[in-house]
Amino acid sequence: MSILAAGTPVTERVRASIGVFISLAGVACCITLVFLGMRAVMDIGGVCAEGGPFVPRQSCPDGVPALMIGGIWGGIIFVGVYVWQTIKWGVPSLLALAWPALFLSLGWNFFEYALDPPGDEGLVWSWLICGILFFVMGGIPLIAAFGPMMRNFTEERPPPGFGSVIGDPVRVLRDLSASVRSRSGTSTGASDPFTSSPSTEPADPSDLVGELERLDALHRSGALGDSEYAAAKRKLLEDRQ
Amino acid sequence: MSGSRWYWLILQLAAIATGIYLANLLFDAVTT
Numbered sequence: 626m627s628i629l630a631a632g633t634p635v636t637e638r639v640r641a642s643i644g645v646f647i648s649l650a651g652v653a654c655c656i657t658l659v660f661l662g663m664r665a666v667m668d669i670g671g672v673c674a675e676g677g678p679f680v681p682r683q684s685c686p687d688g689v690p691a692l693m694i695g696g697i698w699g700g701i702i703f704v705g706v707y708v709w710q711t712i713k714w715g716v717p718s719l720l721a722l723a724w725p726a727l728f729l730s731l732g733w734n735f736f737e738y739a740l741d742p743p744g745d746e747g748l749v750w751s752w753l754i755c756g757i758l759f760f761v762m763g764g765i766p767l768i769a770a771f772g773p774m775m776r777n778f779t780e781e782r783p784p785p786g787f788g789s790v791i792g793d794p795v796r797v798l799r800d801l802s803a804s805v806r807s808r809s810g811t812s813t814g815a816s817d818p819f820t821s822s823p824s825t826e827p828a829d830p831s832d833l834v835g836e837l838e839r840l841d842a843l844h845r846s847g848a849l850g851d852s853e854y855a856a857a858k859r860k861l862l863e864d865r866q
Numbered sequence: 867m868s869g870s871r872w873y874w875l876i877l878q879l880a881a882i883a884t885g886i887y888l889a890n891l892l893f894d895a896v897t898t
Binding site for chain 1 (some may be wrong): 869871874875877878881882883884885886888889890891892896897
């Protein structure tokens with residue numbers, strides 16, 4: 626059941642808030658650690674090594690290897706916990722920002738150090754190319770995912786389940802289908818799976834039990850509030866009498 | 867936007883800010 630549904634107990638909301646807050650803070654913390662660790666390594670030329678059979682030419686800054694490894698693995702774990710929490714509680718998610726945040730922040734490091742490298746080097750082309758690549762890898766997903774992600778926050782009823790985490794692919798297809806049809810002048814028939822609204826069309830007018838089950842499912846998913854559910858159920862029963 | 871969705875958006879933005887702040891504290895504590 627969605628935590629957004631009316632009548633959710635306060636204790637459930639508190640548990641959801643704590644779970645979502647800690648897991649997302651963990652994701653942000655780990656991405657930032659990787660970002661800072663990369664800068665520390667680039668300050669000493671971009672390469673370092675510790676231990677192993679060879680004597681390292683360049684030692685790593687104190688603590689940075691542990692922080693970067695912890696940041697990478699911790700980030701993966703916290704992302705998993707965050708996805709679990711947002712699905713469990715039906716909370717709109719900012720997960721779509723994680724990948725762009727990682728690549729744009731690391732790409733920024735590449736750009737900054739390519740243009741102004743430590744020492745007297747001039748422009749470092751290899752870092753500049755990496756920066757461009759990282760900006761493309763982070764920027765394109767950000768542009769593509771930002772709109773659908775924010776719609777989960779701005780629309781009254783986000784789709785339940787995984788759709789609320791990464792945006793709603795079905796809704797994107799439905800919008801696209803409607804857009805293409807409106808341009809080509811084709812009417813949107815009721816049989817169109819993307820343009821028809823299943824919640825407004827009875828599947829079978831004689832199937833009262835099926836209709837009641839559908840209403841109950843909508844109520845349990847949080848799409849219908851208590852009062853809306855009661856009113857719809859009453860109207861359905863009255864219509865059938 | 868309903869109040870509940872504002873709540874979740876603000877809570878998650880606060881979580882991100884907190885995470886970034888803690889990472890800076892942790893990084894400074896370990897590397898200096």
